[in-house]
Amino acid sequence: MAKIGWAGLLPTLDRDSIVPLYLQIYEHLREAILAGTLPESTRLPPERTMAEELRVNRSTVVRAYRELVAGGLIDQRVGSGSRVAHLRAGQPERSPAVPWWVTLPPWRVGEFPMVLGELAAKHEPGRISFVQGVAPDEPSPLAELASSFERVARDPRLVLSYGDSEGYEPLRGAIAERMRARGASAIEPKNVVVLTGSTQGIMIVAQSLAEPGDEIVVEQPSYPGALQIFQICGLRAIAVPVDEEGMRVDHVEAILRTRKPRFIYTMPSLHNPTNATANLDRRERLITIARRAGVPIVEDDPYGPLLQRDLPPLVALAPDHVVYLSTFSKTIAPSLRIGWLAAPRTILERLLMRKQAHDMATSLYVQAAVHDYLERGYDAHVAQLRDELLIRRKIADDAIAATWPASIRISKPAGGFYLWATTPRELRARPLLDASERLGASFLFGEAFYPGQGGDHNFRLALTAATRSEIAEGIARIGKAIASLRA
Amino acid sequence: MAKIGWAGLLPTLDRDSIVPLYLQIYEHLREAILAGTLPESTRLPPERTMAEELRVNRSTVVRAYRELVAGGLIDQRVGSGSRVAHLRAGQPERSPAVPWWVTLPPWRVGEFPMVLGELAAKHEPGRISFVQGVAPDEPSPLAELASSFERVARDPRLVLSYGDSEGYEPLRGAIAERMRARGASAIEPKNVVVLTGSTQGIMIVAQSLAEPGDEIVVEQPSYPGALQIFQICGLRAIAVPVDEEGMRVDHVEAILRTRKPRFIYTMPSLHNPTNATANLDRRERLITIARRAGVPIVEDDPYGPLLQRDLPPLVALAPDHVVYLSTFSKTIAPSLRIGWLAAPRTILERLLMRKQAHDMATSLYVQAAVHDYLERGYDAHVAQLRDELLIRRKIADDAIAATWPASIRISKPAGGFYLWATTPRELRARPLLDASERLGASFLFGEAFYPGQGGDHNFRLALTAATRSEIAEGIARIGKAIASLRA
Numbered sequence: 001m002a003k004i005g006w007a008g009l010l011p012t013l014d015r016d017s018i019v020p021l022y023l024q025i026y027e028h029l030r031e032a033i034l035a036g037t038l039p040e041s042t043r044l045p046p047e048r049t050m051a052e053e054l055r056v057n058r059s060t061v062v063r064a065y066r067e068l069v070a071g072g073l074i075d076q077r078v079g080s081g082s083r084v085a086h087l088r089a090g091q092p093e094r095s096p097a098v099p100w101w102v103t104l105p106p107w108r109v110g111e112f113p114m115v116l117g118e119l120a121a122k123h124e125p126g127r128i129s130f131v132q133g134v135a136p137d138e139p140s141p142l143a144e145l146a147s148s149f150e151r152v153a154r155d156p157r158l159v160l161s162y163g164d165s166e167g168y169e170p171l172r173g174a175i176a177e178r179m180r181a182r183g184a185s186a187i188e189p190k191n192v193v194v195l196t197g198s199t200q201g202i203m204i205v206a207q208s209l210a211e212p213g214d215e216i217v218v219e220q221p222s223y224p225g226a227l228q229i230f231q232i233c234g235l236r237a238i239a240v241p242v243d244e245e246g247m248r249v250d251h252v253e254a255i256l257r258t259r260k261p262r263f264i265y266t267m268p269s270l271h272n273p274t275n276a277t278a279n280l281d282r283r284e285r286l287i288t289i290a291r292r293a294g295v296p297i298v299e300d301d302p303y304g305p306l307l308q309r310d311l312p313p314l315v316a317l318a319p320d321h322v323v324y325l326s327t328f329s330k331t332i333a334p335s336l337r338i339g340w341l342a343a344p345r346t347i348l349e350r351l352l353m354r355k356q357a358h359d360m361a362t363s364l365y366v367q368a369a370v371h372d373y374l375e376r377g378y379d380a381h382v383a384q385l386r387d388e389l390l391i392r393r394k395i396a397d398d399a400i401a402a403t404w405p406a407s408i409r410i411s412k413p414a415g416g417f418y419l420w421a422t423t424p425r426e427l428r429a430r431p432l433l434d435a436s437e438r439l440g441a442s443f444l445f446g447e448a449f450y451p452g453q454g455g456d457h458n459f460r461l462a463l464t465a466a467t468r469s470e471i472a473e474g475i476a477r478i479g480k481a482i483a484s485l486r487a
Numbered sequence: 488m489a490k491i492g493w494a495g496l497l498p499t500l501d502r503d504s505i506v507p508l509y510l511q512i513y514e515h516l517r518e519a520i521l522a523g524t525l526p527e528s529t530r531l532p533p534e535r536t537m538a539e540e541l542r543v544n545r546s547t548v549v550r551a552y553r554e555l556v557a558g559g560l561i562d563q564r565v566g567s568g569s570r571v572a573h574l575r576a577g578q579p580e581r582s583p584a585v586p587w588w589v590t591l592p593p594w595r596v597g598e599f600p601m602v603l604g605e606l607a608a609k610h611e612p613g614r615i616s617f618v619q620g621v622a623p624d625e626p627s628p629l630a631e632l633a634s635s636f637e638r639v640a641r642d643p644r645l646v647l648s649y650g651d652s653e654g655y656e657p658l659r660g661a662i663a664e665r666m667r668a669r670g671a672s673a674i675e676p677k678n679v680v681v682l683t684g685s686t687q688g689i690m691i692v693a694q695s696l697a698e699p700g701d702e703i704v705v706e707q708p709s710y711p712g713a714l715q716i717f718q719i720c721g722l723r724a725i726a727v728p729v730d731e732e733g734m735r736v737d738h739v740e741a742i743l744r745t746r747k748p749r750f751i752y753t754m755p756s757l758h759n760p761t762n763a764t765a766n767l768d769r770r771e772r773l774i775t776i777a778r779r780a781g782v783p784i785v786e787d788d789p790y791g792p793l794l795q796r797d798l799p800p801l802v803a804l805a806p807d808h809v810v811y812l813s814t815f816s817k818t819i820a821p822s823l824r825i826g827w828l829a830a831p832r833t834i835l836e837r838l839l840m841r842k843q844a845h846d847m848a849t850s851l852y853v854q855a856a857v858h859d860y861l862e863r864g865y866d867a868h869v870a871q872l873r874d875e876l877l878i879r880r881k882i883a884d885d886a887i888a889a890t891w892p893a894s895i896r897i898s899k900p901a902g903g904f905y906l907w908a909t910t911p912r913e914l915r916a917r918p919l920l921d922a923s924e925r926l927g928a929s930f931l932f933g934e935a936f937y938p939g940q941g942g943d944h945n946f947r948l949a950l951t952a953a954t955r956s957e958i959a960e961g962i963a964r965i966g967k968a969i970a971s972l973r974a
Binding site: 012031035037094095096097098099100101103104105132134135137140142143145146149150153154156158159160161162163196197199200203208209210211214225228229232260292293294295296321329333334335336337344345346347349350353354356357358359360361362363364365366 | 499518522524581582583584585586587588590591592619621622624627629630632633636637640641643645646647648649650683684686687690695696697698701712715716719747779780781782783808816820821822823824831832833834836837840841843844845846847848849850851852853
């Protein structure tokens with residue numbers, strides 16, 4: 001998760017200006033609210049926090065907020081702080097008298113920027129981070145990957161050209177071959193489009209298969225990046241719970257009886273954040289139900305190649321009914337930004353056209369290097385990575401057993417990047433994060449994974465973000481934070 | 488321009504099936520029409536062409552097309568061939584009886600996929616291509632670029648992490664520094680967001696500053712990739728002509744008197760395809776007019792660093808009113824997929840949020856390598872490239888003077904990648920392309936650059952796509968094609 005949020009929205013104060021500081025703050029926030037950059041019901045930072053960030057007196061911020069209240073731009077309530085008000089008049093009319101950025105179209109991101117801003121892992125020295133879902137530092141693909149890059153770097157056909165929007169033909173072949181090895185026998189290179197990461201695929205699918213206002217079905221909890229995209233695209237998420245066998249298909253069935261979502265977004269293998277994997281029966285039932293209702297499935301499968309057991313992806317069971325997305329970000333390195341989609345020919349052209357419009361083509365040079373790496377070190381690396389993930393989980397389980405109270409429940413399925421924790425009623429995840437950060441450990445709080453309300457009693461540990469030796473210590477620090485809050 | 492279009496839409500015929508071939512073709516096209524993959528008034532390939540592509544008898548295709556006519560799905564008229572009909576009933580209702588891909592949202596790409604399909608440069612041996620706007624093979628950045636990649640390839644912080652959505656801090660600094668050197672003194676690293684090519688920037692701006700149905704102002708002719716994006720985003724282009732001093736600002740002024748476009752998209756320096764560069768007076772007038780009307784300017788500047796004279800980009804003259812886009816695709820290598828935007832703080836957060844939703848972040852590894860290259864070989868390379876472009880243009884001018892009739896007019900401004908030609912009334916560009924390809928030379932026809940009707944008497948030569956020594960021969964072949972059509 002990249003860093004974004006409040007930092008960017010803070011005014012740059014001119015301390016030499018004749019305009020008083022409170023007025024500078026007021027004007028900045030007023031414009032942001034009118035422009036929709038701060039949408040309705042966004043929480044503003046508490047006055048004290050804002051004052052600290054801006055290095056002004058608290059009374060300066062209090063005065064700026066009071067002006068905003070007076071202007072009907074924010075509401076203040078005891079307990080819930082300051083929130084952007086519902087603007088009855090709607091957006092101001094476009095006219096030369098109003099700055100152009102104040103009349104831009106609505107922003108459609110809701111409170112997401114705030115959440116993502118809070119997610120941002122501050123790189124503080126000494127802090128052990130369980131925040132980002134990055135591949136672990138060991139086993140490292142770096143040495144072999146560097147050789148692959150060297151082999152392609154001097155070939156002008158690979159560096160000095162755009163390549164096709166579909167992607168580098170040999171890489172598409174190698175991807176299709178690996179998908180067939182996992183049971184998706186119908187996947188040919190022509191079904192595969194290489195993407196700049198699978199996030200791009202989620203955006204392309206969201207824009208191609210649905211329109212603003214349409215409903216879709218998503219798991220709850222689910223991957224925050226996908227939720228952010230659906231929100232920006234104006235899609236309304238119908239949430240379906242996840243248990244230790246993955247998406248609750250009985251809920252999907254009930255929903256499809258009365259509603260017509262545009263697609264079902266699911267991560268059936270090593271689900272982010274719960275690590276759950278749907279068994280074969282559940283996979284088949286989901287497909288049957290979706291097929292009967294005529295609703296396509298979007299299978300997001302970044303962790304599928306890391307499964308500890310043989311389970312066919314959904315696309316193997318219904319190649320005409322599933323749009324499949326995956327990536328090398330988790331199995332090789334996120335910095336490559338190489339993912340892919342596999343789709344039936346019926347909609348491939350439509351997806352490809354959007355891919356082309358989004359960024360023309362994915363870096364041919366990086367694609368060629370990844371192809372070279374697939375031919376060499378990749379499979380051995382993935383096998384090592386699978387073992388590493390089990391070892392890390394064992395370390396985490398042992399540390400949790402030793403340092404956390406039994407009232408914190410943790411997700412059972414192992415083998416993936418994550419561990420999903422549920423706190424008891426009296427312990428919310430956000431205060432726990434604050435306390436943990438003070439003690440030198442950080443993680444992601446659960447709200448980020450919830451399309452609607454909820455998640456405030458959950459948090460996720462990415463067991464891959466820290467080094468192996470840091471895991472036990474980081475978990476012990478969180479254990480101390482739990483104890484401090486219960487004391 | 489990447490390859491896309493008809494090839495992907497052709498049915499895969501099963502010659503062992505009991506379903507007759509004509510019926511397989513009919514069913515395939517019927518589904519594509521109902522699904523909107525072939526939108527209304529799309530031209531189908533002539534029967535003969537389709538038959539050749541599919542390796543079937545012409546009568547098989549004739550029969551398939553006849554069935555489509557009978558079903559009201561296509562119209563056939565003498566002279567204009569077969570076109571997808573207006574489907575009176577609209578889209579079929581979503582129901583389990585109708586395949587899901589038939590009821591997807593409208594596709595909004597008009598005839599563009601067709602045009603792009605036809606653009607596709609077929610890599611035929613011996614053919615000299617003036618099609619793609621790629622950097623020339625000489626001077627080559629490859630050796631130094633490869634060293635830059637080697638230097639960063641073994642650093643786990645650069646390869647095994649996502650990086651921030653804004654981009655790699657040192658690269659943003661180097662970009663801002665170069666923009667300041669061109670006169671944009673207000674640009675700081677914090678105004679810069681690194682993108683996966685500038686195409687991504689056009690998409691982000693189109694989605695952030697406007698909504699489907701909104702009007703925008705674009706040059707005519709203009710960059711086909713941008714036109715495709717605006718079309719997919721549902722934006723309506725108000726076209727403004729370009730002369731040898733760039734966008735006709737007097738037309739912009741007249742338009743802004745009565746209409747309220749969301750933004751003005753312009754390429755003021757070494758414009759694609761005419762190579763025109765707006766002088767300082769025109770730049771200042773455009774800004775004055777846009778500012779007065781409260782309409783922001785989107786400055787697309789892929790070729791700006793290649794200008795032979797010092798001219799400030801628009802963003803230098805009005806940093807609060809211009810969203811600036813550029814790329815290293817033209818100055819280093821397209822395969823890098825590294826571009827950037829620079830925007831005022833008032834809208835930066837909004838653009839950044841979309842960048843994040845589109846592909847999370849641009850490859851940190853490639854960004855770090857490009858930053859390394861900027862510190863070393865870049866400036867010398869760009870200086871050499873400037874010289875190379877003038878030399879190539881001189882070769883082209885000499886060849887044109889020697890082998891083309893004077894009735895073909897060519898754009899005067901030199902120094903960029905392109906040469907824009909206008910044919911006399913009796914000579915259309917598409918038949919000329921056909922004739923040229925038969926003689927072993929290819930280029931892009933003008934319609935691709937026109938947001939509305941027009942461009943059928945224009946074509947573009949990219950003087951960088953061929954080697955220096957091929958230019959004269961390629962132009963001579965086009966000269967022969969012209970002569971053959973006038974005979």
